[in-house]
Amino acid sequence: MTVRSVDAVVVGGGSAGMAAALAMRQAGLTVAIVERDPFLGGILLQCIHSGFGLHEFGQDLTGPEYAERFIGPVLSSGIDILLDATVMEIRNEPPRGKVLTAFSRRLGIVRFSTRAIVLAMGCRERNRGNVAIAGTRPAGVFTAGLAQRLVNVEGCIPGRRAVIIGSGDIGLIMARRLTLIGCKVLAVVEIQPYPSGSVRNIVQCLNDFSIPLYLGHVVVRIEGKDRVEEVEVAPLDDGHPVSAKSFRIACDTVLLSVGLIPENELSRAAGVSIEAGTGGPWVDADLMTHVEGIFACGNVLHVHDLVDFVTEEARRCGERVVSYLGGERKQGMLTVAPGANVRYVVPNTFVPGRENVLFLRPLVVKNEARLEVRVDGQEIRSRRLAHVQPSEMIRLSLDKDAVSVGAKSTEYGSTPYGGAKSTGYGGAMEVSIR
Amino acid sequence: MSKSVELVCIACPIGCRLTVTSGIKGDVEVSGNRCPRGEIYGKEEVLAPRRIVTATVPTRSSLFPSAPVRTDKPLARELIPQLLKTLYARTADLPIKQGEALIEDFHGVRVLFTRTLPPDEVPPVG
Numbered sequence: 001m002t003v004r005s006v007d008a009v010v011v012g013g014g015s016a017g018m019a020a021a022l023a024m025r026q027a028g029l030t031v032a033i034v035e036r037d038p039f040l041g042g043i044l045l046q047c048i049h050s051g052f053g054l055h056e057f058g059q060d061l062t063g064p065e066y067a068e069r070f071i072g073p074v075l076s077s078g079i080d081i082l083l084d085a086t087v088m089e090i091r092n093e094p095p096r097g098k099v100l101t102a103f104s105r106r107l108g109i110v111r112f113s114t115r116a117i118v119l120a121m122g123c124r125e126r127n128r129g130n131v132a133i134a135g136t137r138p139a140g141v142f143t144a145g146l147a148q149r150l151v152n153v154e155g156c157i158p159g160r161r162a163v164i165i166g167s168g169d170i171g172l173i174m175a176r177r178l179t180l181i182g183c184k185v186l187a188v189v190e191i192q193p194y195p196s197g198s199v200r201n202i203v204q205c206l207n208d209f210s211i212p213l214y215l216g217h218v219v220v221r222i223e224g225k226d227r228v229e230e231v232e233v234a235p236l237d238d239g240h241p242v243s244a245k246s247f248r249i250a251c252d253t254v255l256l257s258v259g260l261i262p263e264n265e266l267s268r269a270a271g272v273s274i275e276a277g278t279g280g281p282w283v284d285a286d287l288m289t290h291v292e293g294i295f296a297c298g299n300v301l302h303v304h305d306l307v308d309f310v311t312e313e314a315r316r317c318g319e320r321v322v323s324y325l326g327g328e329r330k331q332g333m334l335t336v337a338p339g340a341n342v343r344y345v346v347p348n349t350f351v352p353g354r355e356n357v358l359f360l361r362p363l364v365v366k367n368e369a370r371l372e373v374r375v376d377g378q379e380i381r382s383r384r385l386a387h388v389q390p391s392e393m394i395r396l397s398l399d400k401d402a403v404s405v406g407a408k409s410t411e412y413g414s415t416p417y418g419g420a421k422s423t424g425y426g427g428a429m430e431v432s433i434r
Numbered sequence: 435m436s437k438s439v440e441l442v443c444i445a446c447p448i449g450c451r452l453t454v455t456s457g458i459k460g461d462v463e464v465s466g467n468r469c470p471r472g473e474i475y476g477k478e479e480v481l482a483p484r485r486i487v488t489a490t491v492p493t494r495s496s497l498f499p500s501a502p503v504r505t506d507k508p509l510a511r512e513l514i515p516q517l518l519k520t521l522y523a524r525t526a527d528l529p530i531k532q533g534e535a536l537i538e539d540f541h542g543v544r545v546l547f548t549r550t551l552p553p554d555e556v557p558p559v560g
Contacts, residue, residue, distance in 0.1 A: 048490060048548065152490055
């Protein structure tokens, strides 16, 4: 068995893992990346469409092009890269040590002895079981991302006549992709009264090909003996399907684009606590979880809609790891909580006296909205937003003077979780949309 | 008489809501855009719509059976089926490098590989 010793180990070699690893390596740390695929790049490699990199590079790149902006630098930076390997366990060795155990196809068990771990495992798709659709259990039901991998990476065609459930971006992108490879996309069925993907994708993926979008409709049954034969679609009235108005669509394939779940089995087993709002770890302003020395970034922390934001967050995470290992203590953190019309805010604490970047996801569709930031009930910042919708994450940067240092700050101290939480004075920040 | 249409800009993921007004003399005005690309998109969309096309071409490799490609510039929408037909008739030989051209000139656009793939059956670094 091999034991390797590094300053930090990154779990996952996708967009988040690569950006975090590079930031740490560039600051002089020794870094390892463990990746389960036989190559770096993650899900970007199957996203062959364009639209990536507008914030990060000012260019309209495809997924593989965006990934290669990082793969090259990672390969040449002296980062220890273990591919085709699955992380089995993270063990905390008090006071601050960590042992990470991975299983590699080529090398067997590989152990890393380290001081910091960055969780960057990304997310996975919700499937038929998660949305409980009645009917039989025929072949031909795929999650949209799986179909994307089959088409774009494996070169397979999953079916000929498809119905897509859910209007998330991956589903919309796949509606276009299937059409371009000669399949017929008969319908996109969305349970909400508004699309859950971006307007841009509705235009260029559905409208361009005259693919019907059924808003406020639900697929109530999937039927077929061996292969999918048809789906039954019903409109919703007050949240209930109206069976009298239901109709059937004959098809051989169903794609599900019904949401993503941060992949946190490994994190939970390591003692990291998970937030209900995001499905990802609770993290402080340094993106550190409740377990000291374990950090998280990218889609394992919360599901992003733009990879550019993942890169930005992961780079910041890498920089915070560098500060942490350099012995820099976080002082005076405020807790951050979602207020009216906000599903979640990440991270969960705020440090006065430095720039803080918050990501939040709205709960409502609204024009001319107002974003309000309050500390202990008192408004400190606000911003006008022309349009908000749940599928579009909001990035909020608060300058170093947004909250004054000292007066309103809380002590950073030990809690039963062993991490950061306010003690004593209850300074709290709330972000809401009105 | 002038005619106006409401469009959502697809030049980037922000998705500005545009109003494009066409005059009788063929002049087109765009409002609601937050950047110059929105104006270009709005005009093109009513005069001659174009799209970036991304697709894959098969390879002979079993490890990497498919190579992703893109057009370097947006292509006129009515030419997309013809481009796809051309692409699906091709096979890419590995190795390939990102940015290399598969097709040098298809009605004024280049078709480029978007992913670097190693020689057949040689696993990448590890």
